[in-house]
Amino acid sequence: MTAFVRPRRSALYMPGSNARAMEKARTLPVDAIIIDLEDAVAPDAKPQARDEVAATLAQGGFGPREVVVRVNGPETPWFEEDLACMARASAAGAGPDAVLIPKVGDAETLRLVGRRLEALGTPAALGVWAMIETPIAVLRALDIALAARDPLTRLRVLVLGTNDLAKETGARILPGRAPMQAWLSHCVLAARAGGAEVLDGVWNDFRDVAGFASECVQAADLGFDGKTLIHPGQIEPCNAAFTPPCEEITAARGLIELFDRPENAAKGVLQIEGRMYERMHADIARKRVALADAIAARP
Ligand SMILES: CC(C)(COP(=O)(O)OP(=O)(O)OC[C@H]1O[C@@H](n2cnc3c(N)ncnc32)[C@H](O)[C@@H]1OP(=O)(O)O)[C@@H](O)C(=O)NCCC(=O)NCCSC(=O)C[C@H](O)C(=O)O
Numbered sequence: 586m587t588a589f590v591r592p593r594r595s596a597l598y599m600p601g602s603n604a605r606a607m608e609k610a611r612t613l614p615v616d617a618i619i620i621d622l623e624d625a626v627a628p629d630a631k632p633q634a635r636d637e638v639a640a641t642l643a644q645g646g647f648g649p650r651e652v653v654v655r656v657n658g659p660e661t662p663w664f665e666e667d668l669a670c671m672a673r674a675s676a677a678g679a680g681p682d683a684v685l686i687p688k689v690g691d692a693e694t695l696r697l698v699g700r701r702l703e704a705l706g707t708p709a710a711l712g713v714w715a716m717i718e719t720p721i722a723v724l725r726a727l728d729i730a731l732a733a734r735d736p737l738t739r740l741r742v743l744v745l746g747t748n749d750l751a752k753e754t755g756a757r758i759l760p761g762r763a764p765m766q767a768w769l770s771h772c773v774l775a776a777r778a779g780g781a782e783v784l785d786g787v788w789n790d791f792r793d794v795a796g797f798a799s800e801c802v803q804a805a806d807l808g809f810d811g812k813t814l815i816h817p818g819q820i821e822p823c824n825a826a827f828t829p830p831c832e833e834i835t836a837a838r839g840l841i842e843l844f845d846r847p848e849n850a851a852k853g854v855l856q857i858e859g860r861m862y863e864r865m866h867a868d869i870a871r872k873r874v875a876l877a878d879a880i881a882a883r884p
Pocket residue numbers: 597598599600605606607609610621624625718745746747748749750786787815816817
């Protein structure tokens with residue numbers, strides 16, 4: 586049986602106070618949208634934005650796009666009502682697919698969120714994503730990611746917050762991201778160890794499409810499942826970088842077929858045109874084919 590694959594190549598943030606952006610999101614070729622109630626919404630506008638987001642969710646119309654709402658953090662005065670509002674929407678069948686918790690500092694925070702969701706009677710379909718965007722979160726990334734194994738936490742995806750990381754550490758945001766590469770790779774490793782997916786941070790200079798495209802390729806090379814975005818102009822280069830190329834998928838199907846042949850049933854290793862392939866390469870090929878098929882099945 587093939588596991589269900591949900592492409593998360595591109596996840597576009599938009600302020601929960603921007604009705605035009607949320608309307609536009611219904612037509613954009615993006616895999617996920619992240620409606621923000623945290624940093625993109627000014628403190629005085631938060632209660633109204635929360636109501637508008639609930640109304641937008643009730644209208645629906647997002648099709649296959651995964652819908653995520655970034656709530657304010659547990660230490661803020663808005664958290665309880667943000668979470669309660671999403672729990673009510675979810676119970677009414679009009680909730681997001683997940684809530685994104687900002688500035689998660691430890692696994693206990695995720696258990697606290699899980700317990701609140703349970704207490705609010707939130708359907709199990711509502712998942713949790715966690716932002717890794719503080720020095721302590723990067724240092725504890727493994728512990729946080731391992732929380733994905735505890736069903737109480739509902740944790741599915743880690744999301745890097747590279748702007749907050751730059752703010753907290755003093756590291757510069759440079760092309761190629763040398764100052765942050767070790768942290769990025771550490772978070773990818775942690776996510777894989779815990780069984781969560783992991784999305785890269787945003788590229789702020791949204792008019793620089795070439796620079797953005799090369800950062801997407803870097804993120805895919807590092808092992809991220811996708812990247813978070815701030816502008817619709819970033820969607821297509823991002824999807825392109827995280828979509829397995831046709832030639833790769835043709836070769837992957839060939840490799841799977843070769844290992845599946847009866848005459849190769851007892852073989853652990855094959856050579857094709859001077860290159861070694863083990864069964865682990867067929868496993869990688871199966872994953873890539875499953876992702877490509879899931880992308881191709883999108884409307
Ligand atoms: C950055 C922006 C403020 C720029 O907006 P704008 O000046 O309106 O751009 P354009 O004129 O080029 O927009 C063209 C059309 O596209 C629509 N649009 C723009 N952005 C979005 C969007 N994000 N989602 C959906 N639609 C969008 C405009 O409405 C225009 O449409 P039309 O009317 O048809 O012409 C803006 O892009 C923006 O607000 N971006 C998101 C900002 C945000 O959410 N920031 C918070 C998350 S990022 C973060 O916090 C990262 C993390 O926590 C960390 O620490 O790193």
